[in-house]
Amino acid sequence: MKRIAVALALFLLLSLSPQFVYSQEIQVPIDKDNKLYIIDADMESKLQLFTEYPHFIDARLYQNPDGNFVLEITYKVDERTMHQRKNMSASEVADLRNKVTQCILEKCPVVLINHEGRSSFLWGTTLLGLCAWDWMVPEMLEINGSSSYMALYLATASMSFFVPFLLTENAEVTDGEASLGIFGGVMGIFHGIMFNYLFKDNFTSGTFALMFCTSIAELTGGYYLAKSTNMTEGKANVISTIMTFGTGYGFGLPFVCNAKDEKIYMAGGLLGGGLGYFVGNYLSNSQNYTVGDASVLSNCGLLGAYFPMMINVLTDTKSGDIVVGSVLLGTTAGLYIGDRLVVGKDFTKSQGTFISIGTLAGGLLGGALGYAIEGNNMSSNGKMITMLSAFGALGGFTIMYEFFKDKAKVPDSRTSLEFEFNPGSYAASQLFKNSKSFYQPYVPMVGVRYRF
Numbered sequence: 515m516k517r518i519a520v521a522l523a524l525f526l527l528l529s530l531s532p533q534f535v536y537s538q539e540i541q542v543p544i545d546k547d548n549k550l551y552i553i554d555a556d557m558e559s560k561l562q563l564f565t566e567y568p569h570f571i572d573a574r575l576y577q578n579p580d581g582n583f584v585l586e587i588t589y590k591v592d593e594r595t596m597h598q599r600k601n602m603s604a605s606e607v608a609d610l611r612n613k614v615t616q617c618i619l620e621k622c623p624v625v626l627i628n629h630e631g632r633s634s635f636l637w638g639t640t641l642l643g644l645c646a647w648d649w650m651v652p653e654m655l656e657i658n659g660s661s662s663y664m665a666l667y668l669a670t671a672s673m674s675f676f677v678p679f680l681l682t683e684n685a686e687v688t689d690g691e692a693s694l695g696i697f698g699g700v701m702g703i704f705h706g707i708m709f710n711y712l713f714k715d716n717f718t719s720g721t722f723a724l725m726f727c728t729s730i731a732e733l734t735g736g737y738y739l740a741k742s743t744n745m746t747e748g749k750a751n752v753i754s755t756i757m758t759f760g761t762g763y764g765f766g767l768p769f770v771c772n773a774k775d776e777k778i779y780m781a782g783g784l785l786g787g788g789l790g791y792f793v794g795n796y797l798s799n800s801q802n803y804t805v806g807d808a809s810v811l812s813n814c815g816l817l818g819a820y821f822p823m824m825i826n827v828l829t830d831t832k833s834g835d836i837v838v839g840s841v842l843l844g845t846t847a848g849l850y851i852g853d854r855l856v857v858g859k860d861f862t863k864s865q866g867t868f869i870s871i872g873t874l875a876g877g878l879l880g881g882a883l884g885y886a887i888e889g890n891n892m893s894s895n896g897k898m899i900t901m902l903s904a905f906g907a908l909g910g911f912t913i914m915y916e917f918f919k920d921k922a923k924v925p926d927s928r929t930s931l932e933f934e935f936n937p938g939s940y941a942a943s944q945l946f947k948n949s950k951s952f953y954q955p956y957v958p959m960v961g962v963r964y965r966f
Contacts, residue, residue, distance in 0.1 A: 541574055542583070544574070544614055545611055547626070561618065563614065585600040628686045631688045632682055634693070639674050639678040639699070642699050643675065644674070648668070650670075653719060690745040691740040698734075701757065702728040705787070709784070712780040748804040749795075751808035758787075761786050767842070797853060801857060802860065803856070804862065806865045806866030807856040807860065807866070808866065811856065814855065816873075824900050855915065859922040860924055861922040872913060876911065878906070880909070884898040
């Protein structure tokens with residue numbers, strides 16, 4: 515009888531152990547419209563849903579595999595962080611979600627608007643106002659008096675923050691929308707110059723007006739393009755990177771072909787940037803590009819451009835056609851390698867930043883060694899500096915990439931390859947070890963299953 519009881523206990527243990535291994539709670543929306551996953555302290559101060567908790571931090575809702583729910587509330591008592599978990603039925607959760615949604619609609623509808631990229635967007639518009647728009651507006655209006663000029667100059671810089679701030683108060687601004695919008699604002703300035711010289715040869719007040727208008731138009735267009743396509747920040751950065759390189763191709767290819775007409779270069783720059791959008795869109799759709807992946811891609815493109823330049827310096831190449839052509843080919847190779855290096859990896863924004871800084875730092879260190887070797891006479895005409903800075907940048911990139919590549923590797927899905935562990939296997943084998951029964955159960959301790 516004792517053996518039967520033990521066998522039943524082991525059977526229950528073995529049958530339930532996979533559930534213990536794989537059972538996990540999943541965070542689910544806390545509102546009826548499935549938009550809100552967390553209520554933080556700032557939201558709570560407006561909604562007043564959990565007033566019984568002093569120093570409220572956040573509230574989250576989780577669902578168990580059995581269909582029940584758990585509401586987890588985090589708050590502080592005497593500077594100590596506390597967690598309270600409340601088991602809730604499906605009907606209680608429905609009531610909670612209705613209450614949350616009703617409070618949001620009545621007290622603070624802006625809570626559900628995605629503002630994750632708003633601060634970046636406003637930083638971008640403010641910098642554009644301080645660095646470009648502030649002098650474009652007085653110039654295009656032909657303001658001559660110094661006091662009037664400075665007044666309009668400062669007012670334009672100020673409005674570059676306040677106007678976008680008011681316009682985005684109740685509008686969605688994601689990281690992708692902010693990134694592509696600000697890039698459009700910057701590139702619009704250069705596109706305005708290209709359009710100007712495409713149709714006339716002089717630089718007038720109308721040129722400033724064209725630059726300002728194209729900057730505003732492309733900032734707005736980039737924002738709405740990202741919004742309409744639900745573009746991620748990673749995809750926006752890839753498109754921005756390839757469009758920038760595409761503009762360089764647009765100027766470089768006519769130079770290699772010995773084009774004489776200035777308008778051909780302007781048209782090439784515009785066309786190259788436009789084609790760069792489609793190439794960048796294709797690349798970003800071919801795999802999941804994160805912000806860090808886009809950083810790896812851009813660094814590889816820059817390294818690909820710098821190494822042919824270094825070779826031309828070492829070989830004293832005098833032909834501009836060869837120099838520009840080799841740089842374009844190197845850039846193409848670098849972008850291809852960069853695209854391959856991020857396959858199966860999702861580098862975070864911070865990892866991409868560290869890789870960029872490491873590449874720059876390596877180049878600076880190489881340049882420092884070049885200066886130390888050449889000394890004051892500079893007899894090699896900067897060849898040593900150029901060579902060591904190029905290899906230093908490559909070394910810095912390689913070191914940082916190798917450091918982060920395993921951390922950035924995308925884990926394989928557990929749905930295809932599954933590992934199972936049965937802790938009661940040894941006990942079951944010992945239970946039937948001396949049994950004379952014909953049936954001897956085989957219970958593996960470790961198992962591997964692959965689903966085709």
